[in-house]
């Protein structure tokens with residue numbers, strides 16, 4: 531989450547205290563830490579509320595300015611619609627609908643004291659495997675998906691796509707990966723009756739969505755998926 535009022539590349543103006551402007555909530559829900567297990571056990575947070583951010587995905591580090599590849603997977607409170615704005619943020623009342631039971635990171639985030647959130651950033655994070663029993667039938671599909679469709683090196687792909695001579699080969703390889711990703715998701719949804727929300731918890735965001743910020747557009751044709759680059 532960025533600091534309040536901070537646009538990319540601008541200097542930060544320190545604030546004296548959190549004024550509950552909601553900027554951080556609108557920029558994305560929190561990552562979950564082991565201290566949040568009580569919220570999951572009590573049902574205040576459910577798996578449907580969470581999205582898995584897999585290793586290798588590009589994400590903005592806490593108080594960071596540029597997206598970076600994620601070193602270890604973690605769980606994050608999902609957004610609203612197609613927006614990253616935390617699903618628990620109420621625009622009308624301009625506040626948190628689970629304030630009394632908000633995750634650990636939310637309670638620590640204060641623009642005037644960024645060191646508190648930075649002290650826990652990337653540490654002691656929960657993953658989907660902390661929320662699944664060892665005999666959960668979803669585990670097998672999750673492991674299959676991770677083995678067949680790990681998140682690729684998105685920084686490398688972005689570089690490779692800049693090379694027009696190699697672009698079609700890269701897109702061809704990515705088409706196979708995107709297709710496998712969607713096929714496994716569909717199979718899991720059919721076998722286990724997964725909602726879209728549970729799909730995001732189990733498998734994270736689909737690969738084609740991760741490629742969109744790299745300028746890759748995915749569409750369907752009679753012959754299958756078609757990936758192309760947006761014009762330079």
Ligand code: SF4
Pocket residue numbers: 532533534545547548549550551552553554555639640641
């Ligand atoms: S920490 Fe408080 S002041 Fe800073 S962006 Fe979040 S709600 Fe606004």
Ligand code: SF4
Pocket residue numbers: 554555558559560607616617618619620625626627628629632633636
């Ligand atoms: S859980 Fe509440 S405090 Fe935390 S980001 Fe969401 S709306 Fe903001």
